[in-house]
Amino acid sequence: MLKLEHISKTYGNKNEKAVDDVSFEVYPGEIFGFVGPNGAGKTTTIKMIVSLLAPNSGKITINGIDNQNDILAAKKQFSYVPDSPELFEKIKGIEYLKFMADVYQVPAVERQERIEKYLDIFEIKDAVNDPIGSFSHGMKQKLALVGALIHDPQVFILDEPMVGLDPKASFELKKIMRDHCDRGRSVFFSTHVLDVAEKICDRIAIIKKGKIIEVGTMAEIREKAGSQESLENIFLELTE
């Protein structure tokens, strides 16, 4: 469903690769966790997947569509929530949701049903007519999540989704992620919360200094590491 093949990216300093020959695949029905220390290249990788950055080399296909050859078709396959969702502050929540529904061409009935459902789940129904500028960080995150779920994407991509969410919203999000995958779609997310990754991910990739150092199920990672310890301990050993 999401495939990265030999992706590399450098910024200003050409000698230093932010992402270095990264390859992995996310299968249908799978929650895929992407973990790594700060500055390891997680956000850069995600930005290349969601067409916010162009890789220097390599190929990314989303639901079989090359995101460099047919950007628009690729964009229709996923939705994305960044780690710190900067939204248009002067716009009301409901206007933002209408905008998202319009750009993804969601029919009237479906948009109403989905928005009602997710506004209820994230408990922001009462605030949806307020300007986004008046929202807290967590509320912005929730609004961005509702906006991203409006078109029921094939691949749901999230960068540090648990940061800023209250425990109930985190719990609901994890449920939504699982439901999403149970319907044959995929979730790809980065996180620092290794406990969450360990519990809900079907497979995990660990990235360090731009390179994938481990990828597989928890059992496979444990086996390769030769230990039965938690992901946290394995992660600390691998990334030291």
Added chain:
Amino acid sequence: MKEVVNLTKLFINESLGLSLFFYNQKFNRKEFYKQLFTLIIVPVALIPAFFMYVSLMSATYFGLTMINQTSVFLSIGYIMATVLIIVFGVMYILSEFYFSDNIEELIPLPISQRKLIVAKFLSILVFEYIFAAFIFGPILIIYGVGQGMGLLYVLLSFLVFLTIPVLPLSLMTALIMLMMQSASLKGRKDMLQIVFVFIGLVVIFGVQIWFTSQLGNGDEVDFQLLMNTMLTNNEGFLNIIGYIMPTSFLMAWTLNKITLMSFAWVGALLGITLLSGALMVAIGERVYLKSIVSGKTIKKGKQLSGAQRNKALGKKSHGAMAVFTMDLRLLLRTPVYFFNNISVVIIAPLCILLSVSFIEIPPEDLQGMQDFFRAMPLLINYLLIAFFIFFGGTSATTATTFSREGKASWLTRMIPVTARDQIVGRTGVAMLIQSLGIVFTIISIQFIFPLTLSTLLVTVILGILGSLPILLFGLFMDMNRPLLNWDNPQKAIKNNMNVVITLFVGMAYTGLLIGVCGLLGYFINPLLGYGMFMMISVAISVVFYKVINNRLEAEFLNFES
């Protein structure tokens, strides 16, 4: 003191983006050269305007010499500099004190409110001194050289110069702080900013209109008459401003004739200036942070029922319409954007309307004007076309369309909207604003003389068509070099070179197009001129449309590179 200096440096660094500039020099050469280009091109572009200004001031001085009234020269300059400092300062004060993101980070730190206020004020003052140097500096030099003044004049004029921006800015800051306090409590910060700047513009424009109306009823006006009117009329401009701004008298007494008393006058001027600064700080200490904290409460919308939510979500709209609506909402609801992109279409026609109502034109003169334009329909048509293109070219709506979104631009780049829809939506907003200007202008002009249907048709169609290439060029510029990394929406417009480049290119293109087609129309056939105008405009628009359409998706990938 050290803390104030450090804070001031921090604010200046933040305003100019110095740290980022030096970082880019080492790690991102492409971005560094872009910034360097901006740093060089802006002053260079302003050189001709500065020389024109100096020439105008020199001519004014020599005009005053002829009527033996040079003493009024410094007062004119002082008042002009003060008014300009207020006009440009209002937005800076509002931006630095109330709309800058840094305050959120500074409030929790153990920094006294007084230091914060002083440092913020000083950071504005640095830019205003540079501005004042270009406005008031030449006046001091022209007068000093003209009068053969000595070293004492240099010393005294330097002291006077030091006071120039402080007094108006202190008083404006204090006034803004008081007004913002009541506005913040009601969660109406944005609306107040719009009201504030409009009041400022109306006052300045009102003074100008009043000034013009003092010259007589449409008689032929020359410079000497203007000066005589000012000097002989006790209710004249200078005296009135002098009463409102008594420091202009102190300045004149200090510099017009150097005596021992000059030191007393300059001392008084410095004293008043310091007092005004102290007053601003004292008021600020009482209200500033309090209003910032309470101002964080943004006025909430009313809660919606399920049916209201469904109605608000509406039916499926076209992608171009979604982009159009979002862009328009951002323009209307962000005061800085509103003023830079929309106010011109209200103010320019308003100028025409107010000028007509204030200045009584004798019926025979009006008849003469009408006859002249009736005899030269080509001239009036092209003048109107130029005016209509002016709304398109100067609004900078497309030249800042992506920049205005700032850090939220990830959304625009991530959504599956075609390049065509982006172009149509964003250019559509600019055209809507331009059309408003056209409608307002036509209404205003009707008060002078009714336009014929053919003039209306030709000017509206060619005005909109002629501005389309400028709008698309603006979009092209912002697609290639958007300014997204800002902490204050003012920077998206004021620090954006795309605005300046689009304006200059747009003006040059308009002048050339109207010149060539006007001459064709005058010497060969008016229809040929209009036809050529349409063809060129359409051809350039198509070229830009195709380039943007082909490149936009790829350029979105470069916004963060």
